Amino acid sequence: MVKIKKTVQELDPYIPGRSNEDLARAYGLDPDKIIRMGSNENPLGPSPQAIESLKKSLHLINTYPESNIDDLKDKIASYAGVNSEKIIVGGDGADEILDVLAKTLIEPDDEYIVHPPSYMYYEFTFSIYGAKPVYARWDVEENRLDVNSVLDAISPKTKVIFLCTPNNPNGGLIEKKDIQTILESTDALVVVDEAYWEFSGKNNVELLDKYDNLFILRTFSKVMGLAGMRIGYGIGQEKFVEYMHRVKPVFSLIKLSHIAASATLNDQDYINKSTQLSIESREFLFNEMLKIPELKVFKSYANYILVDIRNTGMKSKQMTEKLMENGIIVRDCSSFRGLDDYWIRVSVATIEEDEKFIDVLKKILG
Numbered sequence: 001m002v003k004i005k006k007t008v009q010e011l012d013p014y015i016p017g018r019s020n021e022d023l024a025r026a027y028g029l030d031p032d033k034i035i036r037m038g039s040n041e042n043p044l045g046p047s048p049q050a051i052e053s054l055k056k057s058l059h060l061i062n063t064y065p066e067s068n069i070d071d072l073k074d075k076i077a078s079y080a081g082v083n084s085e086k087i088i089v090g091g092d093g094a095d096e097i098l099d100v101l102a103k104t105l106i107e108p109d110d111e112y113i114v115h116p117p118s119y120m121y122y123e124f125t126f127s128i129y130g131a132k133p134v135y136a137r138w139d140v141e142e143n144r145l146d147v148n149s150v151l152d153a154i155s156p157k158t159k160v161i162f163l164c165t166p167n168n169p170n171g172g173l174i175e176k177k178d179i180q181t182i183l184e185s186t187d188a189l190v191v192v193d194e195a196y197w198e199f200s201g202k203n204n205v206e207l208l209d210k211y212d213n214l215f216i217l218r219t220f221s222k223v224m225g226l227a228g229m230r231i232g233y234g235i236g237q238e239k240f241v242e243y244m245h246r247v248k249p250v251f252s253l254i255k256l257s258h259i260a261a262s263a264t265l266n267d268q269d270y271i272n273k274s275t276q277l278s279i280e281s282r283e284f285l286f287n288e289m290l291k292i293p294e295l296k297v298f299k300s301y302a303n304y305i306l307v308d309i310r311n312t313g314m315k316s317k318q319m320t321e322k323l324m325e326n327g328i329i330v331r332d333c334s335s336f337r338g339l340d341d342y343w344i345r346v347s348v349a350t351i352e353e354d355e356k357f358i359d360v361l362k363k364i365l366g
């Protein structure tokens with residue numbers, strides 16, 4: 001056996017949400033009837049315009065993707081309200097942008113700051129490059145970032161600080177003034193992950209005019225309904241983005257993803273409808289779960305809700321299994337650093353599916 005590098009030998013596997021096929025096999029279910037409330041996807045399905053343009057483009061897959069994607073960058077730039085030199089597009093979603101950030105910045109023994117509980121892929125990617133996590137704190141009960149814990153975690157070795165707003169898995173927001181305080185306290189790159197910003201109506205793009213060390217991360221997997229096409233983007237300073245382009249895989253954004261992203265951005269009605277439907281579903285789920293005394297629910301600005309289920313007497317593993325037996329997937333959050341065995345995350349679905357979920361949940365709780 002060849003010698004595997006140490007960081008890979010020591011890597012904890014990343015645990016993603018489970019697929020319909022996987023669950024259908026395990027629980028003897030019809031994969032088409034499974035209700036997906038585990039991966040923060042778009043319950044509306046993709047934009048009809050994206051589907052149409054994909055159908056028309058299928059014959060193009062014998063050729064390499066465009067190496068010049070300026071047309072898409074221009075559209076993203078105009079959607080985000082910046083110039084297109086600030087944009088980098090990833091072909092394995094925002095996850096690829098994280099990998100490119102690590103490739104661009106990380107040297108062994110560098111440190112990066114994360115605020116558990118948060119998106120676990122930051123640690124998964126950065127640890128491969130030999131960077132060391134330093135933990136700040138998200139106050140789970142208050143559902144807010146402990147800003148001082150971030151400031152205290154900064155050292156001369158800090159290369160990157162991750163701030164996720166709305167935060168995954170609890171949907172809490174980080175206030176703009178707190179982001180500014182952090183930006184002003186360091187030369188490290190502050191990555192503000194806005195994967196879910198549309199559901200909150202709040203973003204931090206304007207801060208790019210003032211701070212050189214800000215980078216914003218976004219995705220087409222959520223409100224844009226294209227999780228399966230794996231498209232993400234970053235917004236940073238022109239010079240920094242140019243360095244990132246040097247190490248980004250050239251053809252990672254495949255032609256079909258390029259076309260689907262472009263068509264979705266043309267379909268502003270779809271984006272508005274998706275946002276509205278997800279917010280309606282979130283508020284419906286929040287209010288219904290609030291009525292169930294055994295559950296503790298947290299106000300969310302994203303397309304999911306974190307739920308503390310310890311008063312049900314069940315652990316999240318048991319609860320998610322029971323829901324799966326009824327054809328409903330929610331996220332067991334026990335693999336999230338900073339949470340114990342009693343948390344689930346429920347993503348928005350259609351109101352009809354939400355009602356079914358609430359019924360099943362009540363039945364499980366007797």
Ligand SMILES: Cc1ncc(COP(=O)(O)O)c(C=O)c1O
Pocket residue numbers: 039040092093094095096119164167168193195218219220221227230231232
């Ligand atoms: C906070 C956050 N950032 C980034 C991502 C990655 O998104 P993508 O599907 O574009 O890789 C996710 C995915 O769930 C996420 O929750």
